[in-house]
Amino acid sequence: MTDNTSNTAHEHSLLLLGTAAGDANFGLPSAAGRAAKDVRRYISQVLSPDILIDFNHQTTAALETFGVEANSIRHLLISHGHYDHMQPVEILNFAADLPQPLPIYGNTMVCDALTFCRDNWWDPEIKRWVAKQSTFNVELHVLKPGMSAQVGDSKVTAVHGNHFMNVSYRIMEQQSLNFVIEIGGATIFYGLDSSYLLPETARILAAFRFDLAVLDATFGPLEIDPVRSGHLNWEMLDETIAELRATGSFDDDTVIVASHISTANVKAYADVRDQLTAKGITLAYDGLRLGLRP
Numbered sequence: 001m002t003d004n005t006s007n008t009a010h011e012h013s014l015l016l017l018g019t020a021a022g023d024a025n026f027g028l029p030s031a032a033g034r035a036a037k038d039v040r041r042y043i044s045q046v047l048s049p050d051i052l053i054d055f056n057h058q059t060t061a062a063l064e065t066f067g068v069e070a071n072s073i074r075h076l077l078i079s080h081g082h083y084d085h086m087q088p089v090e091i092l093n094f095a096a097d098l099p100q101p102l103p104i105y106g107n108t109m110v111c112d113a114l115t116f117c118r119d120n121w122w123d124p125e126i127k128r129w130v131a132k133q134s135t136f137n138v139e140l141h142v143l144k145p146g147m148s149a150q151v152g153d154s155k156v157t158a159v160h161g162n163h164f165m166n167v168s169y170r171i172m173e174q175q176s177l178n179f180v181i182e183i184g185g186a187t188i189f190y191g192l193d194s195s196y197l198l199p200e201t202a203r204i205l206a207a208f209r210f211d212l213a214v215l216d217a218t219f220g221p222l223e224i225d226p227v228r229s230g231h232l233n234w235e236m237l238d239e240t241i242a243e244l245r246a247t248g249s250f251d252d253d254t255v256i257v258a259s260h261i262s263t264a265n266v267k268a269y270a271d272v273r274d275q276l277t278a279k280g281i282t283l284a285y286d287g288l289r290l291g292l293r294p
Contacts, residue, residue: 012153012184012292014212016259017044017062019284021218021231022084025263026058026286037269037285042084043192043260045214047181050074050152053190054085060094066287071099075151078106079193080163080176081113088117096135103139105149105156107175111140143177146204154183159201161194163230176230180208185294189213189249192260195230197240206247210254212290215240217258220266231260238279252280259284 018024018041025031026041042056046066052059052073063070078086086106091114095102104114121132143149145160161176178201179190189210197205218231232240237258244250258281266272269285276283 011048012186013048014188014214014290014292015046015048015066015068016214016257016284016286016288016290017046017066018042018056018058019259019261019286019288020084021260021262022082023262023264024058024084030263035268035270038263039286040261040263041286045190046073047154047183047188051077051154053077053179054079055091055094056084056087057090059090062286070094070097073098073102074100076102076104077151077156077179077190078104078110079161079178079190080107080174081109082164082174082193085193086110086113088114092117092134092136092138095137098137101137101139103141103151105141105143105151107144107177108142109175111142114138114140145175145177145200154181156181157204159204160198161191161230162196162198162201163193165195165230167227180205184292186211186292187294188292189215191215193230195226195232196236197243202243202247205244205249208249209251210244210249211294212255212257212292213244213250214257214259214284216260218260218262218265220262220272222262222265237281241281255282255290256280257282257284257288257290 020040024040024042031039041058043054044059045053046068118134118136120129123130143158148157157180158177161178163176164174166173176193181188187208187210216232217237219233224233273283
């Protein structure tokens with residue numbers, strides 16, 4: 001596994017197209033004058049050679065910015081249905097321009113939302129949904145926690161993220177998936193939009209040893225309530241890493257990346273990088289490419 005900031009191509013690599021939480025500042029006045037590494041798009045990443053993870057209205061332009069051919073994308077993993085991770089209209093428009101159908105892997109809500117978007121359109125003049133058949137150049141595959149699927153060159157295992165859980169009423173208000181991805185002899189954990197590991201998730205992860213992990217660090221130094229927030233801050237991130245080290249899933253060679261960064265609550269990259277590096281954590285930024293070596 002190599003951890004580097006160059007855009008040198010690797011046979012298998014993870015390219016972070018967007019690294020912000022829901023308060024992404026790319027293209028907004030609040031980004032004016034900020035260093036390049038402090039301008040963040042909504043979450044999306046490319047696992048070379050042909051897998052996209054999450055998709056929003058900034059993804060297509062980010063592919064172009066960071067030198068990825070849109071037609072090279074053959075698969076799309078969607079973690080959950082929040083707007084910064086999934087936008088059905090944008091996904092269907094992207095797929096419509098591809099030379100082949102785009103297989104999409106996600107939970108039932110994700111697949112249902114895309115089907116609904118195919119068959120219905122919001123008419124702002126009459127303020128109603130109307131029937132309208134859209135191009136549907138996609139193939140939908142429902143993933144449930146604990147399920148594995150062969151996705152191109154990768155084996156993907158879905159696990160439950162601890163996100164958008166109404167603890168008071170014991171309601172999972174939206175299911176979020178994290179992913180274990182095995183590719184080319186390397187193993188990746190994609191663990192964004194999750195608070196502390198759920199028991200069953202921890203049990204599944206204990207069976208893996210990870211070369212690379214991309215973990216939630218939304219709130220940085222901000223003190224948050226774990227009962228109400230489906231995310232992590234620095235302290236909770238440290239605890240999660242310690243838990244995964246204790247099971248042997250993480251070791252000294254695991255590249256750990258903190259991503260899904262709140263632009264309002266985390267200081268500038270240059271002010272935070274060394275603090276995290278001292279703990280063996282890489283702070284994500286848009287355009288960071290991580291080469292994969294088992």
